[in-house]
Amino acid sequence: MHELLPLTEEQREIQALARDFAREHIAPFAADWDERSHFERSVIDRLGELGFLGMLVPEEHDGLGLDTYTYLLALEEIAAADASVAVAMSVHNSLPTQMILRWGSAEQKREYLEPMARGEKLGAFALSEPEAGSDAASLRAQGVRDGDEWVINGTKSWVSSGGHADVYLTMVRTDTPSRRRGARGISAFILTPDLPGFAIGKKEDKMGLRASPTTELVFDNLRVPASRMLGEEGSGFVYAMQSLDHGRLGIAAQAIGIARAALEHATAYAAERKQFGKALRDLQAIQFKLADMALRVAASRALLHATAAAKDRGVRTTQFGAMSKLFASESAMWVTNQAVQIFGGYGYMKEYPVERLFRDAKVTEIYEGTSEIQRIVIARELYSHS
Numbered sequence: 001m002h003e004l005l006p007l008t009e010e011q012r013e014i015q016a017l018a019r020d021f022a023r024e025h026i027a028p029f030a031a032d033w034d035e036r037s038h039f040e041r042s043v044i045d046r047l048g049e050l051g052f053l054g055m056l057v058p059e060e061h062d063g064l065g066l067d068t069y070t071y072l073l074a075l076e077e078i079a080a081a082d083a084s085v086a087v088a089m090s091v092h093n094s095l096p097t098q099m100i101l102r103w104g105s106a107e108q109k110r111e112y113l114e115p116m117a118r119g120e121k122l123g124a125f126a127l128s129e130p131e132a133g134s135d136a137a138s139l140r141a142q143g144v145r146d147g148d149e150w151v152i153n154g155t156k157s158w159v160s161s162g163g164h165a166d167v168y169l170t171m172v173r174t175d176t177p178s179r180r181r182g183a184r185g186i187s188a189f190i191l192t193p194d195l196p197g198f199a200i201g202k203k204e205d206k207m208g209l210r211a212s213p214t215t216e217l218v219f220d221n222l223r224v225p226a227s228r229m230l231g232e233e234g235s236g237f238v239y240a241m242q243s244l245d246h247g248r249l250g251i252a253a254q255a256i257g258i259a260r261a262a263l264e265h266a267t268a269y270a271a272e273r274k275q276f277g278k279a280l281r282d283l284q285a286i287q288f289k290l291a292d293m294a295l296r297v298a299a300s301r302a303l304l305h306a307t308a309a310a311k312d313r314g315v316r317t318t319q320f321g322a323m324s325k326l327f328a329s330e331s332a333m334w335v336t337n338q339a340v341q342i343f344g345g346y347g348y349m350k351e352y353p354v355e356r357l358f359r360d361a362k363v364t365e366i367y368e369g370t371s372e373i374q375r376i377v378i379a380r381e382l383y384s385h386s
């Protein structure tokens, strides 16, 4: 329907499944969930039943074993209905699930990855801290080895699905104050809320994405078995960066879903609404806006899908992924702004969906690396092969 690249029969089926599910079970409720800041876990559970929480996990580990491109097609459909539901799906599939798949032990895969892929456990990702946002390597949460356990103290910020997730992939310092190792002093742990010393902190009151809970995590002498460390000690930051390369594609798909929904609403409204004796769609000022909105959605999608296809061929996509996320998120902000403008006074009212889409778009320019960080990543990559 929207794609420049060809789709296989299976890709079309998955896309249609996601679209039908989103239209029936998500879109009609999105405004209410936003209004009440309500996280609807039953929708996440149903996404799990469809296999959408294990899209990228091989079948031998209870996932659907799909490629990145197919996953992003489904994610756009969910995001077009509700970006809050989409972020839970994106974070789960792109970050904790991918990390355990890639670096987890056989036991960690059995214990965490497989229930996550089946949709029985929801995954979250904890990297940022109050003093470590864009400068993620400056994080301070500290782990100290004690026999077969690590004892962790610290606070994590802005954790999506916080308080509702079952598995938190968490980055913690494991170097010592006398021998700091920067980014190489950080390790990744699989934390679960049942661990002694694990608490959910403040729940944030946000501008947008209000149906997605965002919380702090507070670790007060949290004790975790050493077997819960993921991969090698000191590699947690690199794992997080590699996973964010993937995660940023999901946020780009989310941004495209938001922008496309705004375009669809604006297009429909411009056909109905009459001013100066004409439908808005017959006024050139509005036609120009709609054309530019459609252009940005299509260009965002073309870049993202080409990047996903390259990733599925095994190409390293750090730079194109950052470009996709940057372009899609800034386009979503621009497109939703134009949509509000086309709706005029109505667009500013909560009664109409473009108001929520405008608020939801903003965070795509912030999380999983701000637009400024994406530009840094893109610029660095210009020199990395020279």
Ligand code: CAA
Residues within 6 Å of the ligand: 087, 091, 125, 127, 128, 133, 134, 135, 136, 137, 158, 159, 160, 183, 184, 237, 238, 241, 242, 244, 245, 318, 367, 368, 369, 370, 373, 376, 377
């Ligand atoms: N792939 C593989 N390795 C990578 C990498 C990548 N994309 N990026 C960095 N690394 C490696 C480097 O090669 C280096 O490894 P060595 O020790 O072997 O040399 C190590 O990681 C440290 O890298 P840098 O020196 O480049 O680290 P830096 O401190 O300069 O930071 C940064 C780089 C790109 C600015 C990084 O800090 C960053 O991405 N910041 C943004 C943080 C972010 O995206 N946070 C998102 C929070 S999660 C979230 O939002 C989820 C949600 O809820 C929606």
